[in-house]
Amino acid sequence: MADSFRFQFSLIKRVLQFRFDAGTSRGVLKTREVFWIKVTHPDDQDRVGWGEAAPLVGLSPDYREDFEEVISVHLQKLAMETWETDADSVLNQVDARVPLELPSLRFGLEMALLDWIQGGKKRFFSNPFFDEKKPIPINGLIWMGDREFMLEQIDQKLNEGFDCIKMKIGAIDFEQELALLSYIRKQFSKDQVILRVDANGAFSPMEAMNKLRQLAEWDIHSIEQPIRAGQRAEMRKLCRETPLPIALDEELIGTNEKELLLDTLLPQHIILKPTLLGGFLETQQWIRLAEERGIGWWMTSALESNIGLNAISQLASSHDPKIPQGLGTGKLYHNNLASPLEIEKGQIRYGDRLWENPA
Structure with missing residues (x-):
């Protein structure tokens, strides 16, 4: 006992x-x-x-x-x-x-x-990320801003060796956003660089399908949350008729009807953010239900410090992810907690540096 x-x-x-x-x-x-x-x-x-x-x-x-x-x-x-x-x-x-x-x-x-x-070593359970120092592939995140700022980020991520780019869209002119995607795609095929976009619910239901068709021309891997959460009839229609895979994100937050949501909307993917979903146990339940239905998933941090990012990385690693995860937020802050987490060539790894004491 x-x-x-x-x-x-x-x-x-x-x-x-x-x-x-x-x-x-x-x-x-x-x-x-x-x-x-x-x-x-x-x-x-x-x-x-x-x-x-x-x-x-x-x-x-x-x-x-x-x-x-x-x-x-x-x-x-x-x-x-x-x-x-x-x-x-x-x-x-x-x-x-x-x-x-x-x-x-x-x-x-x-x-x-x-x-x-587990002994106070910032290890939560058995996982290759911590135990074997096995790196996890991640996407390079392109933040919203003016065209020049977004272009600068794109060039930086490509030069750093990322082969999966995720671009937030919905803030500047849509034609400019398409032009940025075409800039990447004209240099790299879909086999060389995976392109993901995240609309954060920015499209209206009336315009969403037309925008999805235009995005699909650039061999987009997936779009996160094209319309805002809570519009289930409209989202179900989009998931059924979409020309490119849809990944639900905000739609999952706060619901205790996991099976009903997945069976009603039938998305191609779901995005798992443990901080917003309720932690390890809740996220593992989402994974099980998604896999039973043939729905893809990947895990994403939600702007936590390195303490939270470490936990999410270990959780993702414990499920042996085969596609890039959204775990590249550790370098966002001036005053993040110093940690062994390292990002290099499109991967996050648990290195040899010591943890800064949070206290």
């Missing part, structure tokens, strides 16, 4: 500073608040588990002004709980104690507790 403990929980807030104005269809981000959860046991203060709760403005169900207070209240209650120290019990207990309406808190707690169970 597994040992059981009462843990001590504490919280550290950090405001991450972007290196540039990070443009999305929902606005421009300059800073990013994250909350690091620390787990210790009174009899062994040297063994520390770290997790990250990082609700994303405009997307996370738990993005709210009093989020720090909400976390603190939950941590006080959870400190009174008795925890068994096997992974399945921990995941199930977090699932039972923290509502799905607080997905980033669930993920942060899962991280911190599993890290402690």
